[in-house]
Amino acid sequence: MKRIPFRIPSPRLVSLRRGGYLAVVTAAAIAIVLFLNLIVGQLPTHLKELDLSDNQLYEISDTSRDFLAGLEQDVEVVVLAEEDATDPRILKFLDRYAALSSHLTVTEVDPVAHPTQAAAYEANADSLVVVCAETGRQEVIPYSDIITYSYSMFSSTEDSFDAEGQLTSAIRSVTGGSEKYLYTLSGHGESELSAPISQAMEKAGFTMATVTPLLTGAIPEDCDLLLVNGPTADLSQEEYTLLEDYLSGGGQMVFLCSDSEENFPNWSALLESYGLTLVDGYIADEERYYPQFGSLFAIAGAISTGTEVTQGMSEQDLTLLTNSRGFTQQEDTDAVITPVLTTSSHASAVTLDGQEVPGTYLLAAVSERAGTDGATGRLTVLGSNSLIDGDILSSYPNLVNETLFLNLLTAGFEDGSNLSIPAKSLAVTYNTIPNPGLWSALYLVVLPLVILVTGLIVWWKRRRQ
Incomplete structure (x- = not known):
């Protein structure tokens, strides 16, 4: 049998083969990386960047x-x-x-x-x-x-950065979203709407105007929603009749109480016709108040979840009302009343002369009642217009005051979704602790000493070994 000689490759040949292999692998790796970079570079921003802002x-x-x-x-x-x-x-x-x-x-x-x-x-x-x-x-x-x-x-x-709110509102408008006309009532010392609320209402699709019934003698026919923001004077009898007829004909009205304990008989009578009785005094709540305000009258109304108005909200969401009036529900009413905000069972209605009436009160509610020709009037009542106070909204952006209010405005319409998206703050976030007090001593003195002592103990033990 003839033997085939086995030749061992020279070291130089082996080195050349290995070098060629590494060169090919390196070139292929570089080509793959370049190819992937080209592909990733063509991807849209939302697929290749995370939002770390x-x-x-x-x-x-x-x-x-x-x-x-x-x-x-x-x-x-x-x-x-x-x-x-x-x-x-x-x-x-x-x-x-x-x-x-x-x-x-x-x-x-x-x-x-x-x-x-x-x-x-x-x-x-x-x-x-x-x-x-x-x-x-x-x-x-x-x-x-x-x-x-x-x-x-x-x-x-x-x-602020308001790209989402402006775009969603504009797209709703151009695609044929129904235009809704909202009139604010005037002539009774009503408060002006804050700029943030006015802008939010416009983004929600409302076209706004003002009406003074004493001058016009009527509620405009195109009025889809009537807003009464904190009146400080009563209705005349003629105005009461106009508003009663407007609601009986299927109108919608949102009424916010003013920061006043004065009684207005005609306003109270209009609320009572929809099954809600306005109680005397401001509401204090020993269980649901904000201690930092130093007042039992700065309260967090408990949200009644599961309603069309509070859909998507939870019991942990916070609201803030100051000097709010309260309501009780009449037992013999033919209106359908939906609670929106309530007090705890530890609340009281406190008058200026110091009288206290304990109880559980409504702070916001929606009342619907059948009117003429089968139409259903809708009256939404809130105990205080502080819910939409501009200073409160800007100082406490974590509250759901604005969202809840806009839900109340839009819930009575067929396309009742609230498409008003709040703007996002562009304020600089500092990586510091405000009012550090004892925390500064902890970080500057205590922790360095603990680390130093621990190091000395470890060093001493190792030296003795």
């Missing part, structure tokens, strides 16, 4: 997600601005927002490079133009409505 600027609420999921008309959002002139935060949010519906498209138009195309939108530069070709409607959102500023004598500071 303060207050989650780019997170989209369930309200908008549900609304966009049901969107049926095609909507185009036109970024009308010069190239690179749009704040990157707006573009990043747009990318995430448009990805939620196949009916949404985003187009960029440079008014300098394409003046004719930009002129067709009849809008100023630095704005978003929301267009629905099917309905022929258009809404313009200036950048100044998306990123708002507060100004001082020497500087300006960013306040």
